[in-house]
Amino acid sequence: MIRVGVDVGGTFTDIVLDRPGEGIVVHKVPSTPADQSEGVVKGVTEICRIAGIEPSTIDMVLHGTTVATNMVIERKGARVGMLTTKGFRDILHMARHKRPHNFSLQFDVPWQSKPLVKRRDRLAITERIMPPTGEVEVPLDEDEVRAAAELFKKRGLDAVIIGFLFAFLNDSHEKRAKAIVEEVMPDAFVSCSSEVVNVIREYERFSTCAMNAYIGPKTSAYLKRLEARLKEAGVEAIVRIMQSNGGISTVENSSERPVGLLLSGPAGGVIGGKWTGEAAGAKDIITIDIGGTSADISVIQDGEVRIKNPRDTEVAALPVLVPMIDIDAIGAGGGSIAHIDAGGAFRVGPRSAGAAPGPACYGQGGTEPTVTDAQVVLGRLDPDQFLGGDLTIDEALAREAIRTHIAEPLRMSVEEAALGVLRIINNNMALAINANSVAKGIDPRTFTLMGFGGAGPLHATALAEIIKAKDVISPLQPGITAAMGLLVTDLQYEYTHSVLTVMNTASDEELAELNADFDALRALADAQLDADRVPPEARVYKKVAECRYVGQGFELRADLPDGPLTAETKQAVIDAFYDAHKQVYGHAFRDQLTEAITLRLIAGAGAGSLTVPELGHGGRTNPAEAVMYHRPTTFDDGTAHDTPRYSRGDLGADDRVSGPAIIVQHNSTTLVPPGWTATVILHGDLRLTRD
Incomplete structure (x- = not known):
């Protein structure tokens, strides 16, 4: 089965094509904010040409989109x-x-x-x-x-x-x-x-329904337009859409309940980070997906993606009671604009240059300095290697933008101003990482920081130094990680039913009612999976009870054991709630009564596999064969070094590259500063550690 994953970002649309037994092909095209489907279809047809296949041979297209999110942020709904x-x-x-x-x-x-x-x-x-x-x-x-x-x-x-x-x-x-x-x-x-x-x-229920209708007409129209344009381009494949909960769904279901798409774009990155972590032997990961417009931060603990508490699921400060991966997004990306505010303070973001006109160095009319321009000025992005040379960038335009808007007003050199841009944006991202980790009981010192997106590996080591992460992983294809995540995402639906049952004192009759409620939810799920032609043996079910202490205001998720609830198994639900309360709040009152408020059934089918071949063994240290050239590069401490550029495609398993170095590939650039070493893992991911 030939599958294509397409992830639309604010600046670039990322595409990955998987042919079992033949490996993957990756590609990037500029996003088309006015109508995302134009960039999607362009990217799909171009990657088919690159792979040497006809569009009609594609069996499935999996899509992560920001259409719904942008509509809410910009208040351009129905x-x-x-x-x-x-x-x-x-x-x-x-x-x-x-x-x-x-x-x-x-x-x-x-x-x-x-x-x-x-x-x-x-x-x-x-x-x-x-x-x-x-x-x-x-x-x-x-x-x-x-x-x-x-x-x-x-x-x-x-x-x-x-x-x-x-x-x-x-x-x-x-x-x-x-x-x-x-x-x-x-x-x-x-x-x-x-x-x-x-x-x-009632408020949260009404607000969620209002959000669904607010984004419904345009989202539904977009999905229908996407399907039609793909067919016009010769793509007759099944189309699946990424959901906020980390699963995929059908176009029909996404059109009826578009509220489930509000974190569609960032969710694919987290799933891709989880898959990369499994391949690299890392279970505790902080992911940061840095694109052109935003940085999306999430935590994977013990190999499991974290789902937000129902009380925290909101978009644009409006409550949305749908399951969402716990992701924090801030306006920090390669296109984030550096400026001096009305009070004279040096700031970066959240405003972005986006795909049009883009950073000043793109030469498309942008004149304001961005994070990407700062990277170019400091010699970290080479004009002839950006996107493999597919996009030409102009260092002179980048220098002029920083000089005019930042350096001269603040009476500093262009290089000092560029370093200032990176220090500010890195500290902004570090604060957001701490809010998603330390503030929620996670110690970053025991976690791996995984930086992906086009700009992720450029910032990852600096962020790791600030939050004290134990090491850094740069995925095999950092700029395409979110699109690759789409190819390893499960088909998933969620069904809910409200109850008010005190679990500690629940009688056999009350437990029988809860079991009957779950049976009714499973019947709904089976009807949907029948429509999707998922065979019974491929179906997967998970039961969750959202619980609280009696008298408490909000709930936490507690997993249920397999099989029906009985007087013997109900204690497992209570203990799961206590453990969740301990994780979130730092304490649990194990002598208090636990009340189930909402039953949730998660139903779906397993994802298709994504096989990445193992690299040939290298075992070399700073292999000269992989060096492309040397160029001066300024690092975070302000020192400049004549820095080698390594071609990532020429590195083998167990090769070690000592900083200062820059590892170049088509969709991203990995920065290895002095005092750090990058080691190539078996499938091509990079693990960066302090010397």
Whole structure:
């Protein structure tokens, strides 16, 4: 089976093609922000030419996209209408009555200042479902629903959400209202809260549903356009989309529930980092994916990707109750612009030059200095080797941008200004790494730092020095790691059901109800996997209970043992919750009662394999055969050295390269500073250690 992974970044679109038994082919093309599908199709057709195959021979295309994320950040989504229970029209405005910054006089409340659904487009409907059984106390007024839909149609709304109180207990009113709205507005994107996230807590449920509808029309249109353009280019392959939870899904499911795509782009990098770590024998890893626009940071502990707590899953400060890999993203990348702010402070980012016009050195009209320009000025990126020579860069333009905007205003040399750019951006990233590790109970001193993305290996050793990581890994194809991650990602769906069960005192009848709930979730999962033509023997299931102490406000995930819950096995769930609480908060009260709030079933199928051939044995130290040339390079301590450039493709397994050195390949450049040594691992990954 020939598979292609495509990851779209802010500056470049990365493509990797895998032919079993013949190895992989990698490629990069500039991203097309106005319509990402243009860059995707261009990259896929070009990599087919490079590999010498016809596009029609591709069996599967796996895609990580930032379409949904960018829409939310830029607030360029659909105009959404909402039907909700009478008396609860302002839930989306009031939220949880929490101020984002308690002591700020200028704080912004994004759900009020930039609401996903304007108040005039939130209409109340007569109906009422009552807890705890979901009985109907007030029937749905269908005439009100129809009148509201007619009004929405008149206003020209693109999408409608239906969020009724206690719909997670009984979704009959939401489903009927949806049918009426679809009858009146056949072209609208319509979502029910019980279909998008069927869990307790009305604000978070409504907000998630609103987000789904806000990004729904454009995301759905993009995915359909992508499929159509691929077919026009001769690619008849199955298309799968990366999800925020680290799994892949179908185009159909992603179009109906695009809220699951909000971390689609960064998630592939984490999965690729996990796969690389397994090949390199590293289980405790801090990954940092540094592209042109952002740096995405995550932690892999004991070989497992970390999933965010439900209370922390948000995008653009809006709660989104969908499972997400624990990733922190900051505006720090090769295109991050260095500037002097109104107070005279030297800053870098978060604004980026992006793909157009790009850094000044690209010669595409950019005049502001970026991190990439600083690397060029310091001799770390060679004009004739950037992207293997596919993209020409101009050192004179980089120097002029830094001189004009930074060096002269601050009365320093161009080299000092360039070093300042890198020190600032590295410290910004180090602070973000600590927030994702130290602040969450992780000691970076026992972890490997894995830097990837086009710029990751240029910054990795400097970041490792700041956070005191034990060593550094530069993957085999750093600039394509996220795209490679797509090829080793499992097909995955998640289904939820809200409960309120105290596990410690749960009776046999209550446990039987929980088992029945899981059986119902599995039936839903099997129906989806049947539609995907996944054979029963290939299916994988995982059960999770989101638990809390009785009286606590939010939950933590606790894994369930295989098989049905019994009086004997329920203690394993309780202990798993205690362990999770200890990890997150530093303590656990093991004598307190544990309450299950949400049951979650994760269902899917295993990923296809990705085989990378072993390198021939080298065993050499600073092999002269791999040296391309020497050029002056300035390192972080300010010293300049005549530094050899090694061709990464000419290095063999167990070769050692001592710093100062630069290891060059098509999609990235690895910096080996003085005092560090890079050792080639069996499959071509580099492990960098202090001397």
